Amino acid sequence: MAVAVVPRIVVIGAGFGGLEVARHLKGAPVEVTLVDQHNFHTFQPLLYQVATAGLNAADVAHVVRGLFHHQSNVRFLQGQVTGVDWDARAVTVADQAALPFDHLVLAGGATVTYFGTPGAADHGFPLYTLADATHLRNHIVRRFEAADADPAELDRGGLTFVVVGGGPTGVETAGAMAELFAVVFRKDYPGLDVSRARVVLVEMQDHLLDPFKAPSRRHALDTLAARGVEVRLGAKVTSVAADHVTFADGEVVPCQTLVWAAGVQANPLAATLGLPQDRGGRVVVGPDLRVPGHPDVWAIGDIAATRDRRGDLLPQLAPVAMQSGRHVARQIRRQLQARPTEPFRYVDKGTMATIGRRAAVAELPGGIRLRGALAWLAWLGLHLVFLVGKRNRLSVLLNWAWNYVTWDRGPRLILGPPDR
Numbered sequence: 252m253a254v255a256v257v258p259r260i261v262v263i264g265a266g267f268g269g270l271e272v273a274r275h276l277k278g279a280p281v282e283v284t285l286v287d288q289h290n291f292h293t294f295q296p297l298l299y300q301v302a303t304a305g306l307n308a309a310d311v312a313h314v315v316r317g318l319f320h321h322q323s324n325v326r327f328l329q330g331q332v333t334g335v336d337w338d339a340r341a342v343t344v345a346d347q348a349a350l351p352f353d354h355l356v357l358a359g360g361a362t363v364t365y366f367g368t369p370g371a372a373d374h375g376f377p378l379y380t381l382a383d384a385t386h387l388r389n390h391i392v393r394r395f396e397a398a399d400a401d402p403a404e405l406d407r408g409g410l411t412f413v414v415v416g417g418g419p420t421g422v423e424t425a426g427a428m429a430e431l432f433a434v435v436f437r438k439d440y441p442g443l444d445v446s447r448a449r450v451v452l453v454e455m456q457d458h459l460l461d462p463f464k465a466p467s468r469r470h471a472l473d474t475l476a477a478r479g480v481e482v483r484l485g486a487k488v489t490s491v492a493a494d495h496v497t498f499a500d501g502e503v504v505p506c507q508t509l510v511w512a513a514g515v516q517a518n519p520l521a522a523t524l525g526l527p528q529d530r531g532g533r534v535v536v537g538p539d540l541r542v543p544g545h546p547d548v549w550a551i552g553d554i555a556a557t558r559d560r561r562g563d564l565l566p567q568l569a570p571v572a573m574q575s576g577r578h579v580a581r582q583i584r585r586q587l588q589a590r591p592t593e594p595f596r597y598v599d600k601g602t603m604a605t606i607g608r609r610a611a612v613a614e615l616p617g618g619i620r621l622r623g624a625l626a627w628l629a630w631l632g633l634h635l636v637f638l639v640g641k642r643n644r645l646s647v648l649l650n651w652a653w654n655y656v657t658w659d660r661g662p663r664l665i666l667g668p669p670d671r
């Protein structure tokens with residue numbers, strides 16, 4: 252008796268894109284293996300709130316296995332993908348057996364790039380993973396404890412926090428830090444002159460929030476300034492040391508914390524695969540999101556150079572990854588039915604960035620522009636909807652409500668060994 256062969260789909264990465272591929276293959280006659288180096292999915296847009304003690308780490312992450320209890324055609328594997336053996340058509344995983352595939356989906360995301368800035372990789376704090384966020388939170392709280400014990404730390408830059416990059420992550424992080432210091436740490440450290448703590452946001456261009464229109468950019472700038480953030484536009488950090496940063500104009504600022512929110516490059520895994528790459532190392536894909544020359548290989552999300560109908564490169568954002576994931580699941584189903592693939596069409600639903608309590612900007616389709624409290628509420632609602640897991644949504648909602656009503660922040664714990 253002939254045994255039916257079930258196509259094997261291997262998805263590298265359980266991020267926004269990879270999860271959508273697996274979920275949207277529910278019920279399809281395939282065997283999906285979702286492989287990730289972590290056993291959890293991370294909701295990156297809220298990492299800055301973990302770093303600034305607004306949320307617990309577990310609020311913004313979800314165990315991948317827990318998402319597929321009711322989907323029997325998905326298997327999860329925790330492992331570090333090291334490459335692809337194209338001859339054997341198998342994904343190689345560190346210390347584990349290779350994973351043979353009939354279809355391969357590359358969804359490994361992106362990572363930070365320091366643009367070769369001396370010292371930035373050694374002394375800067377990136378904000379890409381949950382570990383980055385808790386590491387930064389530990390470091391921030393430690394700086395305040397050290398300054399409380401010895402106020403001379405202030406002169407050594409102990410409470411100077413430089414954030415590089417005036418995009419949404421930099422703006423959100425700087426705004427949240429200023430709020431944490433002014434509202435919570437002022438009460439936590441009554442013996443310390445917390446007003447001397449500095450948050451400096453550095454942006455090379457002459458404006459913040461590049462993807463936004465001028466009124467939103469101005470609103471972000473004015474709001475941050477009103478909340479005590481020093482915004483330096485047209486400025487560049489040229490080197491970083493453990494106790495100071497140097498600017499392009501030669502100024503040296505004593506500083507023990509540099510948050511790097513400036514550069515993104517495709518996952519370095521992309522460079523090892525021998526596939527065509529575009530700007531920022533992203534894997535080139537055709538209109539249907541297959542890699543040219545590899546009819547069974549797809550790339551989605553931050554690792555892929557996905558273009559819109561006009562040929563413009565799409566931004567590295569969660570909705571692009573999610574919509575691409577759903578598209579690829581649909582195309583794999585079509586291929587199983589011997590139907591031709593369709594081109595990917597991205598539906599832009601707008602962009603938002605929050606600046607702090609009751610302050611955000613949102614630019615939505617149809618020319619709708621929101622600022623202030625209304626944009627902030629829209630931002631909160633949208634993030635709750637997209638956050639993975641009901642328990643996480645409830646926990647985040649409770650935390651936000653608590654923070655709002657009490658002006659307090661819960662998880663400002665120092666965990667783990669000394670960071671430096």
Ligand SMILES: Cc1cc2nc3c(=O)[nH]c(=O)nc-3n(C[C@H](O)[C@H](O)[C@H](O)COP(=O)(O)OP(=O)(O)OC[C@H]3O[C@@H](n4cnc5c(N)ncnc54)[C@H](O)[C@@H]3O)c2cc1C
Nearest residue numbers: 264266267268287288295296332360552553567568569572
């Ligand atoms: C701090 C921050 C804030 C952001 N804020 C927003 C926002 O407000 N709105 C928005 O739309 N977008 C935001 N983004 C961007 C958004 O998070 C990304 O566009 C989105 O996560 C891309 O999804 P992805 O599936 O391509 O990659 P990811 O979600 O990054 O998932 C990639 C997965 O691959 C895994 N992986 C990587 N390498 C390997 C390997 N070798 N082996 C095994 N597994 C591997 C990773 O562990 C990860 O789980 C933000 C990003 C960051 C870092």
